[in-house]
Amino acid sequence: xxxxxxxxxxxxxxxxxxVYDATCTFCGCVCDDIDLTVKGHQIVKAKRACVLxxxxxxxxxxxxxPACLIGGKPAAVEExxxxxxxxxxxAKYPLIYGLSDTTTESQxxxxxxxxxxxxxxxxxxxxxxxxxGMAFQGVGEVTCSLGEVRNRGDLIIFWGSNxxxxxxxxxxxxxxxxxxxFVPNGRKDRTCxxxxxxxxxxxxxxxxxxxxxxxxxxxxxxxxxxxxxxxELDPQVVEEKTGQPLSLWQDLMNTMKAAKFGVxxxxxxxxxxxxxxxxxxxxxxxxxxxxxxxxxxxxPNRGHGNVTGADNVVSWQTGYPFGVNLSRGYPRFxxxxxxxxxxxxxxxxxxAMIIASDPMANFSQPAREHLARIPYVALDPKETxxxxxxxxxxxxxxxxINVPGTVYRMDDVxxxxxxxxxxxxxxxxxxLKGIERRVKELGRG
Amino acid sequence: xxxxxxxxxxxxxxxxxxxxEGKFGETYxxxxxxxxxxxQDMERLGLREGDRVRVTSEDGQIEIDIKPSKGDELPPGLLxxxxxxxxxxxxxxxxxxxxxxxxKGFDVELERLD
Ligand code: SF4
Numbered sequence: 001x002x003x004x005x006x007x008x009x010x011x012x013x014x015x016x017x018x019v020y021d022a023t024c025t026f027c028g029c030v031c032d033d034i035d036l037t038v039k040g041h042q043i044v045k046a047k048r049a050c051v052l053x054x055x056x057x058x059x060x061x062x063x064x065x066p067a068c069l070i071g072g073k074p075a076a077v078e079e080x081x082x083x084x085x086x087x088x089x090x091a092k093y094p095l096i097y098g099l100s101d102t103t104t105e106s107q108x109x110x111x112x113x114x115x116x117x118x119x120x121x122x123x124x125x126x127x128x129x130x131x132x133g134m135a136f137q138g139v140g141e142v143t144c145s146l147g148e149v150r151n152r153g154d155l156i157i158f159w160g161s162n163x164x165x166x167x168x169x170x171x172x173x174x175x176x177x178x179x180x181x182f183v184p185n186g187r188k189d190r191t192c193x194x195x196x197x198x199x200x201x202x203x204x205x206x207x208x209x210x211x212x213x214x215x216x217x218x219x220x221x222x223x224x225x226x227x228x229x230x231x232e233l234d235p236q237v238v239e240e241k242t243g244q245p246l247s248l249w250q251d252l253m254n255t256m257k258a259a260k261f262g263v264x265x266x267x268x269x270x271x272x273x274x275x276x277x278x279x280x281x282x283x284x285x286x287x288x289x290x291x292x293x294x295x296x297x298x299x300p301n302r303g304h305g306n307v308t309g310a311d312n313v314v315s316w317q318t319g320y321p322f323g324v325n326l327s328r329g330y331p332r333f334x335x336x337x338x339x340x341x342x343x344x345x346x347x348x349x350x351x352a353m354i355i356a357s358d359p360m361a362n363f364s365q366p367a368r369e370h371l372a373r374i375p376y377v378a379l380d381p382k383e384t385x386x387x388x389x390x391x392x393x394x395x396x397x398x399x400x401i402n403v404p405g406t407v408y409r410m411d412d413v414x415x416x417x418x419x420x421x422x423x424x425x426x427x428x429x430x431x432l433k434g435i436e437r438r439v440k441e442l443g444r445g
Numbered sequence: 446x447x448x449x450x451x452x453x454x455x456x457x458x459x460x461x462x463x464x465x466e467g468k469f470g471e472t473y474x475x476x477x478x479x480x481x482x483x484x485q486d487m488e489r490l491g492l493r494e495g496d497r498v499r500v501t502s503e504d505g506q507i508e509i510d511i512k513p514s515k516g517d518e519l520p521p522g523l524l525x526x527x528x529x530x531x532x533x534x535x536x537x538x539x540x541x542x543x544x545x546x547x548x549k550g551f552d553v554e555l556e557r558l559d
Pocket of ligand 1: 024025026027028029030031048049050051052053054167168169170
């Protein structure tokens with residue numbers, strides 16, 4: 001089937017184009033079944049997209065902004081590239097950060113630049129599932145693709161994750177509603193459990209909602225680990241520590257053991273709360289333990305469209321997924337030291353390049369204050385607090401809407417992009433290749 | 446008088462749509478500048494929708510309007526707000542060796558501004 005076709009238009013109408021099976025890159029679900037109706041430089045309809053996807057497609061039109069600003073003043077793109085390369089080349093401790101909302105093709109060039117200039121490279125993973133990344137290295141991850149969840153999962157647990165608001169098609173496309181090979185009746189063949197400190201919108205989709213005490217995920221997960229192994233626990237202590245009676249945890253464990261294919265999706269409720277990587281590690285080890293009884297897998301619900309690609313690219317080029325320092329000419333990995341929040345909050349970086357992310361909105365106050373003090377380069381399709389304070393800001397074409405390439409879905413499956421219309425703005429890839437070329441020239445003297 | 450709560454910043458679909466519309470637009474700005482309080486806590490403290498409060502964490506302080514959370518979404522003692530500039534102001538720079546600042550589930554003091 002052709003992926004693009006011209007639709008019939010009335011004599012006075014601008015012709016409409018339909019792009020079939022376009023890929024939404026707003027969240028980690030990376031839905032690749034969206035049919036877009038395009039009128040010139042505007043997507044007017046995004047069939048099958050959720051509320052977030054719809055907003056993503058319909059709001060990325062061509063804005064009337066300069067392609068490049070230097071010190072807040074419009075400049076030629078080539079001049080911006082020269083200036084950006086000079087800033088990064090001159091720095092003693094340059095930081096390259098972001099990368100989760102761009103193609104893997106751009107990500108690999110960004111890592112290349114980091115290598116040429118001996119930079120510290122980090123992605124938004126460090127402030128979403130970075131702690132899970134640390135836990136993977138400690139205890140591994142028993143996992144699977146979303147296709148397996150769709151076709152096999154008969155017990156689906158969401159822990160500290162609220163896909164009803166963050167990944168709206170998660171339930172219908174992958175985890176709860178689909179009629180799969182071994183779950184032919186769809187939702188009826190699946191049991192859904194939500195564990196959270198808030199009764200979120202996702203809790204409404206669950207057969208069982210377990211409200212735990214805030215900051216007690218670790219204790220709750222270890223309670224389940226003990227029950228999995230048949231270890232006796234003191235009911236009073238369990239209730240006091242988790243906010244729920246031991247009998248409820250025992251019932252949940254019985255349900256887990258009775259499942260044919262259990263899945264735990266976990267979110268930032270675990271990684272952003274006290275305990276962080278220890279929380280993720282507890283969940284990963286519980287999943288591993290469950291395999292003594294039945295098939296059980298887990299998966300972090302990744303947020304940004306290509307944050308999983310960022311992990312893959314940085315891993316295949318440096319050996320580590322995020323928080324990598326290349327200043328000695330070889331990669332060193334140390335979360336807490338080479339992760340961006342720390343590098344900025346401690347006032348270490350003396351220049352930065354921020355690609356497709358907005359630390360000026362999302363980072364802690366000391367980190368933001370330091371970033372505001374140093375010269376930095378920003379690439380983003382939209383105006384953000386980060387682009388506003390940048391020394392060099394590039395307005396770039398939007399990946400997936402204007403730019404082709406590859407993104408990785410949250411289950412590490414690479415998916416091609418099918419752009420809807422051309423943009424007058426350069427892509428991240430073009431800008432980054434320009435900067436890479438220039439820093440190499442500067443390096444040769 | 447100030448009272449201690451546990452703060453849970455998080456994602457909302459409105460905040461997500463606001464990102465695509467543009468961070469300086471009305472949707473993102475309105476969604477990220479309001480604090481949700483459990484209806485039971487509002488009643489107990491005599492707070493009304495639209496009242497302004499001061500929220501102080503170990504690392505920062507903000508002033509923000511409040512609204513009641515929907516139904517039983519939020520248990521008493523917890524506060525919720527969508528991620529944004531204001532929620533970031535309450536976070537500290539220390540990541541305890543993890544790269545991740547404690548961004549959810551931290552203690553804050555809430556006091557009403559008259
Ligand atoms: S679930 Fe995510 S990827 Fe799918 S349409 Fe919605 S925002 Fe886009």
